[in-house]
Amino acid sequence: MTAFGCRTATFFRIAIAGFLLAAVGEIVSPVRSLADSPITRENARPGGTDWILTDPADHEVEGYASATSIQRGDKLHFHIHSTDPRITVAIYRMGWYAGAGARLVQGGISLPGVRQPMPSADPVTGLIECDWQVSYTLNTATDDPGEWLSGIYLAKLTGATSGKQSYIIFVVREDDRPADFLFQSSVTTFQAYNNWGGKSTYPSNSREERWARKVSFNRPYGRSQHPQGGSGVGAGEFLTAMSIHPTRSLSTAGWEYNMVRWLERNGYDVTYSTDIDTHSRSDFWKGHRAWLSVGHDEYWSDEMRRHVEGARDQGLGLGFFSANTCYWQIRLEPSPITGEPNRTMVSYKEVALAEDPYALDGDPSNDHLITVQWRDQPLNRPEHQLIGVMFETVPVDGDLVITRPAHPLFSGIPLPPDHRLPGLLGYEIDRAFPDGPAGLVILAHSPYLRDGQIVYGDMTLYQTPSGSPVFASGTIQWSWGLDDYNVPALRTARTSEAAQQITRHILELLARKTLSPAQ
CATH class of the missing domain: 3.40.50 (Rossmann fold)
Structure with a gap:
């Protein structure tokens, strides 16, 4: 010693x-x-495995939320780009659920697909920020004490024609509910590695190796560079991490x-x-x-x-x-x-x-x-x-x-x-x-x-x-x-x-x- x-x-x-x-x-x-x-x-309620992406998108359907977290009862805006004429959105709370891994909280959301404008990088800072219209507003207000329990949620986006899929990740908080433990999701690290649009805070993960000095939460999370890493596209590092070392x-x-x-x-x-x-x-x-x-x-x-x-x-x-x-x-x-x-x-x-x-x-x-x-x-x-x-x-x-x-x-x-x-x-x-x-x-x-x-x-x-x-x-x-x-x-x-x-x-x-x- x-x-x-x-x-x-x-x-x-x-x-x-x-x-x-x-x-x-x-x-x-x-x-x-x-x-x-x-x-x-909550985990005694029936879950399912339909939250899992079966055909991960490249850029056919993707989006971001207006906040990384909301208080239970608040509203959240989804900004979604799609090359499909229609998309569906299904929202899942992530957990155990007898091994299924998630529970469908809200489904049956059908929206028109909108091609949103693609931003360019700021020539000095490399900042890439989307200015996309709101595609859907989620309202978590409820009189049911069992709904919208604090948790990490994934909104699964699916192109109706292409079948391509991705996630939007967000957290529901319950600031007024005492609990033993507070689990922090480290979204600033997610964003540092996120190279959507061609820029992250890493040269090996950025277009032309000119990495960004500023990165925005107003953009989707990109797809992992690992051949099998697309299973978490849109969810940051929550499911699969963004690789900056392909080997x-x-x-x-x-x-x-x-x-x-x-x-x-x-x-x-x-x-x-x-x-x-x-x-x-x-x-x-x-x-x-x-x-x-x-x-x-x-x-x-x-x-x-x-x-x-x-x-x-x-x-x-x-x-x-x-x-x-x-x-x-x-x-x-x-x-x-x-x-x-x-x-x-x-x-x-x-x-x-x-x-x-x-x-x-x-x-x-x-x-x-x-x-x-x-x-x-x-x-x-x-x-x-x-x-x-x-x-x-x-x-x-x-x-x-x-x-x-x-x-x-x-x-x-x-x-x-x-x-x-x-x-x-x-x-x-x-x-x-x-x-x-x-x-x-x-x-x-x-x-x-x-x-x-x-x-x-x-x-x-x-x-x-x-x-x-x-x-x-x-x-x-x-x-x-x-x-x-x-x-x-x-x-x-x-x-x-x-x-x-x-x-x-x-x-x-x-x-x-x-x-x-x-x-």
Whole structure:
């Protein structure tokens, strides 16, 4: 063990042993009866598999929503382009539903197909924004308490003549319903990789490799470059991720939906939001015990980080079942066309010090908003100060190795003799660095041979002075241990009873008491 590991282990034994041992008692019995969860009742309703795309579109039918999320009871506009004279729209809530994966919430919507104008890229920033007319307005107002439950929804678009299909993804929130867990869908990362119209924030994923410094939410999500990745076209990285490395097929398998399926299968009391909500509301976590970042959560604004840190310091438990998290700072601006807030994402990245207007304006008061990596100047706010770990390397596909099997989080879990959880380390991994949070405990220290050198991914846990536990898996692929969606089309099976039980223990630890800003 390194000196750093010894130091954190000593702190664990002396300073927070009582807290973590007390957590064992919480692990034994759930915080709330899962049988009483609204999620349990919702998933007892009949689902179906007709939500799955059978003939994914290229550009024959596609669209976007006017917001990444809406409060239950609000309206949402769909902007749809189609080369077909008519299209149909069917709206599904995503979950478990006895393995079917979704429930039809509203169907039978038939609309005239409209050819919408195709935008061109801004010659300076690369911004591509659609100015499309509204094709349909969804109204989620209802007197039925069982309808439009908070969740991640997919509107399935189908061309009546061509049969081509795609999705529009959106989230329904219930800001006024207390729940144990708040699941964040990381749509800013979806948008960073989205190359619809020929531009993303990556040169290898952009036309002529002139990547965009600004990207818009007023456009559809493009199709994955993987030959089988079209199954999620229009859904961002929720089902299948946008590959920027065509030879690295693991990057297209997706992560968020796997954990949604598992949480809902097990009846956890969960509501949903997006990181645009985390950005726009300091009380985004109101009424929740813990907040979950899942899969790939790379792009954070200053407001997002301040709001999450503030919630943590008020006692909210944080679960980072993710990696490469909070790596790049972004800014969110209004749409230059509609004026709607938070519809344009600004990300100058590697050229920020040379091109970002905030770096060039001679005003030091806004330097903390320059869109560089969080660990770099002028920010100097390494992400591990919040998360416990930070980005190490990519690509990785290996085994996660538990190195503290006697820790209470692993109590009663039948780990294999070598303490390995096969295939759960990757696609990107994080590790612990010196000068991280006080009392950081390294639970797993997983080696991986990459380019002739051993690199490590770390799973960590720490407790804040406010009493908040903060867990980090240090791997994007953790949710593959929970659910086998996308097997065998995009990856091999990785489900693990041990990973599922560990996750139950972690969730019980994170949700150990009721917290809200109002209390």
